[in-house]
Amino acid sequence: MVWKNQDTCAIVGVGATDYYRRGQSWPRTINDMAGEAILNACADAGIDVKQIDGFAYYSTAGAGYLDKFDTASLMETLGIPHVGFSATLTSGGGGCPGAIGLATAGLMNEDCTYTVTLMALQQLPQHRLGVVFGASAPNPENSFLQPSGLVGPGHLMSVLARRHMHLYGTQPEAFREVVQATRANTHNRPKAVRRNSLSNEEYNGSPMLADPLRRLDFCLETDGAVAVITTTMDRARDCRHKPAVVHGVTHGGQREWGRAFAWMGMPDPHFASSGHQYVADRLWEQTGLSAGDMDVALIYDHFSCMVLMQLEDYGFCAKGEGSDYVLSGKLRYDATTRGGTHGGVPVNTHGGNLNEAYIIGMTHIVEGVEQVRGTAINQVKDAEFALVTGGPASLPVSGMVLRRD
Amino acid sequence: MAYGPARALPGDQIAITTNPDTEPFWDAAKAHRLTACQCADCGHFRMPPSPYCPQCQSRNKGWPTLPGTGTVFSYAICNKNPKTGEDYVYVPVVVDLDGAPGARLNANVSGCEAEDVHIGMKVTVDWTAITDGWVLPNFRKV
Ligand SMILES: [Zn+2]
Numbered sequence: 444m445v446w447k448n449q450d451t452c453a454i455v456g457v458g459a460t461d462y463y464r465r466g467q468s469w470p471r472t473i474n475d476m477a478g479e480a481i482l483n484a485c486a487d488a489g490i491d492v493k494q495i496d497g498f499a500y501y502s503t504a505g506a507g508y509l510d511k512f513d514t515a516s517l518m519e520t521l522g523i524p525h526v527g528f529s530a531t532l533t534s535g536g537g538g539c540p541g542a543i544g545l546a547t548a549g550l551m552n553e554d555c556t557y558t559v560t561l562m563a564l565q566q567l568p569q570h571r572l573g574v575v576f577g578a579s580a581p582n583p584e585n586s587f588l589q590p591s592g593l594v595g596p597g598h599l600m601s602v603l604a605r606r607h608m609h610l611y612g613t614q615p616e617a618f619r620e621v622v623q624a625t626r627a628n629t630h631n632r633p634k635a636v637r638r639n640s641l642s643n644e645e646y647n648g649s650p651m652l653a654d655p656l657r658r659l660d661f662c663l664e665t666d667g668a669v670a671v672i673t674t675t676m677d678r679a680r681d682c683r684h685k686p687a688v689v690h691g692v693t694h695g696g697q698r699e700w701g702r703a704f705a706w707m708g709m710p711d712p713h714f715a716s717s718g719h720q721y722v723a724d725r726l727w728e729q730t731g732l733s734a735g736d737m738d739v740a741l742i743y744d745h746f747s748c749m750v751l752m753q754l755e756d757y758g759f760c761a762k763g764e765g766s767d768y769v770l771s772g773k774l775r776y777d778a779t780t781r782g783g784t785h786g787g788v789p790v791n792t793h794g795g796n797l798n799e800a801y802i803i804g805m806t807h808i809v810e811g812v813e814q815v816r817g818t819a820i821n822q823v824k825d826a827e828f829a830l831v832t833g834g835p836a837s838l839p840v841s842g843m844v845l846r847r848d
Numbered sequence: 849m850a851y852g853p854a855r856a857l858p859g860d861q862i863a864i865t866t867n868p869d870t871e872p873f874w875d876a877a878k879a880h881r882l883t884a885c886q887c888a889d890c891g892h893f894r895m896p897p898s899p900y901c902p903q904c905q906s907r908n909k910g911w912p913t914l915p916g917t918g919t920v921f922s923y924a925i926c927n928k929n930p931k932t933g934e935d936y937v938y939v940p941v942v943v944d945l946d947g948a949p950g951a952r953l954n955a956n957v958s959g960c961e962a963e964d965v966h967i968g969m970k971v972t973v974d975w976t977a978i979t980d981g982w983v984l985p986n987f988r989k990v
Contacts, residue, residue, distance in 0.1 A: 586864035587896040590984050591940040591954040592857045594930040601924040602942060609922070609967045651849065654925035698902070707922075707942045707954050708895065714922070 446691055446729040450846065452547045453679035453686030456672035457809045458483025462634050462800035465566045468666035473506045476668035477563040478521055484670040489683035490557055492521050497528035497555025499546035501538030502803060504531040507564040528555040532694060536834035539804030541694030541841025546673040556674060562805045563668035588705060597661045597746060599704035601653035604748035607715035608655065611763035617770050618660050619646045621747040622797055624774040628821050629794035636663050637798045660747040662796035669805035686848045687812040691730035694841035697721040702837045712762060717749050717835035719756035719842065726842045734758040737788050738826040739814050741807035743834040744795040753832055759788060781824035792821040807831050815847040851925055851962035854939040856986045861931045862978040870897045872911050877983045882973045883911040884948040893951040916973040918943040918987065921952060925962050937962050943971060943987055959989035
């Protein structure tokens with residue numbers, strides 16, 4: 444059934460700070476960086492920051508992992524006169540594109556007119572994600588996980604990857620190809636953290652942090668901020684750029700995935716998946732589209748294996764065929780034809796969390812917007828539809844289709 | 849890749865906390881009795897223990913004694929002690945518990961080389977003393 448709010452809202456502004464390697468953004472503060480991203484997004488949209496009157500967050504309004512955004516503080520420092528909508532999706536990075544659905548809810552309810560979605564990340568030594576899980580005595584639920592030494596998200600993800608390899612014969616070279624194929628898209632991106640092409644030797648020499656995953660299968664750790672502005676379609680047409688139309692967006696998930704790798708109780712086939720099946724099915728039902736209709740796919744890549752499993756969950760290939768799909772070169776972007784290769788849909792034309800920057804998914808939204816505007820650095824020719832997904836993790840996870848106006 | 853013997857992480861580095869829903873599991877572990885949370889009305893198992901049975905929404909719990917054996921469902925191989933950063937080979941395993949369909953435990957496995965751990969491997973419980981007098985169920989290759 445077609446979504447009632449299809450094509451009623453659009454992303455009209457995107458803004459970001461520079462991307463810093465972990466810990467190197469100091470002495471800037473989180474709100475300093477958040478403010479710059481918001482102001483840049485307003486300039487991109489051609490609106491005044493005083494016109495912002497809504498905030499739609501994800502990750503429980505988390506700024507990075509331990510800080511929280513506070514709408515009142517942002518209003519205070521940016522001089523935003525009033526706000527009619529301030530809400531967040533729960534859990535973590537899985538809700539990233541889902542936050543645009545939340546913005547749409549506020550806009551369609553006429554609570555607000557220009558809504559900011561935001562993430563800022565600053566990992567000072569005491570804030571590092573990899574140790575957040577393991578730093579303190581676990582809570583009663585996590586006491587059934589943390590003592591096993593599965594202390595970081597990469598450790599947890601490797602257990603899912605292992606099951607996928609067992610069930611489907613997935614090759615470790617497929618994880619490598621995810622990293623290499625997306626690395627190939629950063630050589631011409633001045634802001635990208637990793638721009639060199641990645642040889643087999645360099646990948647194979649990368650330390651095995653949690654077998655089967657190597658350090659280069661783990662995403663970057665970046666400091667910085669990204670903001671995007673969503674508004675109604677009538678307002679969007681008065682903005683500076685061509686609107687990136689919100690054609691479909693879903694968040695949520697099913698109980699079989701649940702807390703996912705914070706639980707490990709998922710039955711097959713959900714265990715060796717990205718947990719996106721439910722939101723993917725809803726997204727295609729909402730839009731009447733399917734994976735093959737996408738011109739570009741911005742797939743949340745905190746870990747290489749999760750790109751492969753999302754491609755399965757969204758139907759770019761059948762369940763269990765992700766390894767073959769990836770290894771046949773179908774993720775690659777061909778700059779000559781400005782399209783895919785081997786009949787595939789180009790994945791993470793911006794380099795993704797693995798290579799460009801990791802701002803908990805926001806860079807994928809930015810790339811989706813630029814692709815359907817027609818202004819992306821690695822532009823897919825005549826891109827009409829862009830898929831954007833949010834990090835496989837505890838529910839909710841989310842997905843979005845942006846459409847060219 | 850050759851890693852060498854899989855060892856459980858040192859118990860003196862491990863802490864847990866409990867709540868009224870989970871404490872019977874840990875009390876049983878102290879007595880070296882492996883249990884899992886079972887619905888006292890419909891018999892459905894759930895782990896970790898939680899207030900309600902997801903099948904029938906009952907709050908009545910049972911804590912049957914399990915055989916203490918299980919099967920490796922999946923695993924990772926890690927090579928750094930997470931607390932100290934020192935070289936230390938350990939293998940976190942997700943174990944399907946015999947006698948408690950659908951219930952799993954996350955633990956370490958020992959009794960074999962790390963590279964010999966495999967999905968489907970049979971294991972039996974191996975108790976590790978941890979801080980504050982608690983005892984953690986780990987596993988050993990059968
Ligand atoms: Zn029951």
